[in-house]
Amino acid sequence: QVQLVESGGGLVKPGGSLRLSCAASGFTFSDYYMNWIRQAPGKGLEWVSYITSTGSPIYYADFVKGRFTISRDNSKNSLYLQINSLTVEDTAVYYCARQSSGRSFDYWGQGTLVTVSS
Amino acid sequence: QSALTQPASVSGSPGQSITISCTGTSSDIGGHNYVSWYQQHPDKAPKLMIYDVNNRPSGVSNRFSGSKSGNTASLTISGLQAEDEADYSCSSYAGSSTLLYVFGTGTKVTVL
Numbered sequence: 437q438v439q440l441v442e443s444g445g446g447l448v449k450p451g452g453s454l455r456l457s458c459a460a461s462g463f464t465f466s467d468y469y470m471n472w473i474r475q476a477p478g479k480g481l482e483w484v485s486y487i488t489s490t491g492s493p494i495y496y497a498d499f500v501k502g503r504f505t506i507s508r509d510n511s512k513n514s515l516y517l518q519i520n521s522l523t524v525e526d527t528a529v530y531y532c533a534r535q536s537s538g539r540s541f542d543y544w545g546q547g548t549l550v551t552v553s554s
Numbered sequence: 555q556s557a558l559t560q561p562a563s564v565s566g567s568p569g570q571s572i573t574i575s576c577t578g579t580s581s582d583i584g585g586h587n588y589v590s591w592y593q594q595h596p597d598k599a600p601k602l603m604i605y606d607v608n609n610r611p612s613g614v615s616n617r618f619s620g621s622k623s624g625n626t627a628s629l630t631i632s633g634l635q636a637e638d639e640a641d642y643s644c645s646s647y648a649g650s651s652t653l654l655y656v657f658g659t660g661t662k663v664t665v666l
């Protein structure tokens with residue numbers, strides 16, 4: 437069965453960095469586009485970034501402003517999100533989500549919580 | 555980035571039908587037939603319920619249906635059941651390199 441397992445979240449001070457990981461299993465990872473989507477506490481879902489099966493092209497939400505880097509390693513069935521220059525507004529649960537053959541997200545991980553606080 | 559507009563809450567009694575609206579613009583919902591809906595129980599990951607406006611993934615009950623008119627999409631839940639109590643979010647492809655997808659504000663469905 438399809439599984440996506442995120443890790444790497446935690447408590448970090450403003451201006452800090454984290455590297456989030458998403459381990460995929462149960463499907464041919466290299467065949468699928470992947471996305472990061474976040475949800476701030478008590479708020480709605482917010483699309484963060486997208487990467488194709490080959491690693492290019494890559495797209496980011498406007499609010500990222502050069503601070504985040506999405507990447508993937510198909511040999512390790514893994515997706516990554518490097519997040520730098522964190523602000524309190526980046527506090528959220530970060531989900532990795534598999535993009536279906538269309539333009540929806542058919543499988544999601546359980547999420548990893550990033551808390552930015554001094 | 556602007557979110558799609560959903561009602562904050564919708565409620566209904568068991569067996570009733572409810573409809574959740576999701577209003578966007580001609581750049582997202584109105585411009586593409588790529589509206590999807592997600593169900594999220596507390597502290598759980600979202601689950602895809604409807605894709606491409608009105609298609610159900612395998613395993614999703616046929617009590618869930620979707621539609622779209624202009625810049626507004628809708629999710630209807632028929633024969634409401636206790637297990638349907640959850641948060642529901644819409645999403646639309648928006649097609650911009652800095653806003654590829656936009657999500658709705660979310661709707662809390664309560665089964666009375």
